[in-house]
Amino acid sequence: MTPITPREKQVLVLLSKGYTDKTIAEKLEMSPNTARTHRQKLRAKFHVSNTALLIKMAIKKGFI
Numbered sequence: 001m002t003p004i005t006p007r008e009k010q011v012l013v014l015l016s017k018g019y020t021d022k023t024i025a026e027k028l029e030m031s032p033n034t035a036r037t038h039r040q041k042l043r044a045k046f047h048v049s050n051t052a053l054l055i056k057m058a059i060k061k062g063f064i
Helices: 006-016 021-028 032-046 051-060
Strands: none
Touching: 006 021, 006 032, 006 051, 021 032, 032 051
16 A cells, blocks of 8 residues: 555544545645545545545555
8 A cells, every 4th residue: 555645644534534625625624625625535544445445445455
């Protein structure tokens, strides 16, 4: 797996808490499109097709 960046880790933690792209963007002071892009890149890095599987794999691998 490709390493995740510190910013991606922040997004991952907020996703695991159930936040939307819009809320993540507000909390991390970025645009909703940037938050969405981080989520998409995380799904690619974890080789999963949706956010639920992303969270499951992140927990399994100890990122959350």
